[in-house]
Amino acid sequence: MHAMQLDAPGTLLHAVERPLPQPGPGELRIAITACGVCRTDLHVADGDIHGLLPIIPGHEIVGRVEALGPGVTGFAPGQRVGVPWLGHTCGTCPYCASDRENLCDTPQFTGFTRDGGFATHCLADAHFCFALPDAFDDLHAAPLLCAGLIGYRSYRMAGDAPVLGLYGFGAAAHILAQLAVWQGRKVFAFTREGDTAAQAFAREIGCAWAGDSTAMPPEPLDAAILFAPVGALVPQALKALKKGGRVVCGGIHMSDIPSFPYADLWEERSIVSVANLTRQDGTEFLALAAQAGIQTHVTPMPLAQANEALERLRKGEVEGALVLVC
Secondary structure, three states, X not given: OEEEEEOOOOOOOEEEEOOOOOOOOOEEEEEEEEEEEOHHHHHHHHOOOOOOOOEOOOXXXXXXXXXEOOOOOOOOOXXXXXXXXXXXXXXXOOOHHHOOHHHOOOOEEEOOOXXXXXXXXXXXXXXXXXXXXXXOOHHHHHHHXXXXXXXXXXXXXXXXXXXXXXXXXXXXXXXXXXXXXXXXXXXXXXXXXXXXXHXXXXXXXXXXXXXXXXXXXXXXXXXXXXXXXXXXXXXXXXXXXXXXXXEEEOOOOOOOOOOOOHXXXXXXXXXXXXXXXXXXXXXXXXXXXXXXXXXXXXXXXXXXXXXXXXXXXXXXXXXXXXXXXX
16 A cells, blocks of 8 residues: 655655555455545644654545455445544543543544555544545545534534634635535634635635634624634634633644633633544534535645645645545
């Protein structure tokens, strides 16, 4: 199998050839057709978060089942599946036992602590693979596996917010904005200062307003979701909230949050973070994505250009999502 491997933080991925992996008990071997490039992959490559090294990144995987390990049921060779960030949980810790497997004490994460999808093949725990709606081809399904799934968990934690602000209008926000508009919510998009292309894109897909992340929205927000990993946006978003509003930090990594006046938090405003996803999140979101007719905006790139894809993401030169294809 061919793969792009990261050996150390801050270094380029490099091409490697490995023997075709054999699935163990409960595992699937998947022939990968597409893998989305997520900001979390960038955090892994840059050393903002630390997992297993060397590692094959990538956790928005779409492919076909090629081989089944002992004990696997419910899948067949040739079946299309998606593999998300959450790759395995213990099933027995207090969090798993209380329907909070996203907080498992001993989890495994695809492309972080187990090899992921910047490759022609991967192994995956069959219990953490999803059947994908026929409404999406391989290329357009890939961003749903993290930008969509973890974005959806953030969206759920924002509550029933009639006026929703999305800070950082990238892969996750462009998916969640469509779902929110379909559900009748008013969405305001906040982008990097002066990014008129991203603001125009946000308005194209139904946002009622789009502007710089430092601007105040046309009206106060019921909730804000931060996908941009910029801690300074937390107090900025708090100032934009109505009383009782909530700021949801949707990323796995963020720069430090600066101090801010207690008055900005008072009147029952709140700040929460989101960690990972549950399989229930995945089942709910994938069905909703098909019902809502969500259209993921993707740019395909060859697997060999994984470093170029990460650099484009680093520079903010992406509209929608990048997807590596084998």
